[in-house]
Amino acid sequence: MKLDILVFGSHPDDAELGAGATIAKEVAAGKKVGIIDLTRGELGTRGTAEIRDAEATEAAKILGVSLRENLEFADGFFVNDRDHQLAIIRILRKYRPEIVLCNAVEDRHIDHAKGSKLVSDACFLSGLVKIDTKFEGDDNWQDPWRPKQVYHYIQWKNLKPDFVVDVSGYIEKKIEAIHAYSSQFYDPASKEPQTPISSKNFTDSVEYRARDLGRLIGTDHAEGFTVERPVAVASLYHLI
Template identity: 40%
Template sequence: MEQSSEKVYALAFGAHPDDVELSCGAILLKIMNEGRRVAVCDLTKGELGTLGSVETRKAEAEKARLLMGYADRSGLDLGDGKLFYNEENLHAVIRVIRRFRPEVVFANPPDERHPDHMKASKLVADAVYYAGLRQLVTEHDGRKQEAHRPPHLFHYLQFRHVNPDIIVDVSETFAPSRAGVLAFGSQFHREGTEPETLINRKEFLSGLEARARYFGEQIGALYGEGLLTTKVPRVGNFSALFP
């Protein structure tokens, strides 16, 4: 059976390398600062991206892993632009979930400008459920995996503005999390003749900070990152949630 040494508290999926850092990196850093283990899984290599090569983006993802301090970062290579909803891709995501056995899963939002983000959202959300079915058999490293359904699934926010269900105070981790974002240097503005993309505009990174400041203002904090919930959260310890 699967060894427990790889178990993490939170597992964050991204359709492309950098999705996670750009959207919920400060939340992940906050979780790690609270003494919890975090893993990241990139569903594709980002090979259709306008900027950067597969090799460059792989190196950048590894650099981000080291700077952020993730327990693990893996890649599934499901195909940039080919994140189709099929049994093969679904089982690939299930294997990752069963490998790390997280309590919390983060995924792309269901309504987005990039089709891959929406496909990834559906794949991960369904895999979270199916990973809990004992009759669905998967293997990792030649060993049968135990069923595991993570109790919590959240969707982070990307390009489209929606009102989040939860805003996490990331005042202490927003600035440090920028190191994980900037690790993907090939994707951001550099002087030269490169074609302009959504995220390599000069204004992009300052726009991210402006959104974090806006969300922070909504909760009386310096910075905030928003999440969408998939079910009504259960409150057990009321005074711990609202000190």
């Protein structure tokens, strides 16, 4: 299966929190979108890896993505080295996305910036013809593939976006997908320990950040992204 967009997250729920409405909008437009979770979030204070597996599956159904897979890297301890890069290169060459979305370049959780750089480096290396890879269970050598663009969504920190996507009409789908992770977010009846993302303030911030970014561009809601290199457009009118 060739994908149009492949979204990477260091943990289950990263993709939804950072780009859930954009994902839902692109799926509604007929684009084939996949999500790759680098870890199972097994070090999370609340819930378990098994619970988060089930939650991620449910969130994927809500967003309507074509696939969701987990590379099962070690939560908190994965590194940007050859083995981890090759695992991502195999995924990139298998699904050949035009666009990759990945974690914030800077954030509160150390895995977010690590995951961001790891995926970005793998996207470059995936285009090199002298790196040979085979996907598990396939005897054929993979062809090189480099996505046209790598964009980074915004997470805990209020980074300044390089561009924003109008997601008016899709914020409800994003919130629904986030609520699929019932073990992680605000629940007044929960007996689990409190975390920075389990407060009502955090859950509310997902909507009011989108509303604020939308305000800046004259729409109801928007999601922001940062870029690694200038984005080319054929006409000034493509920026409207």
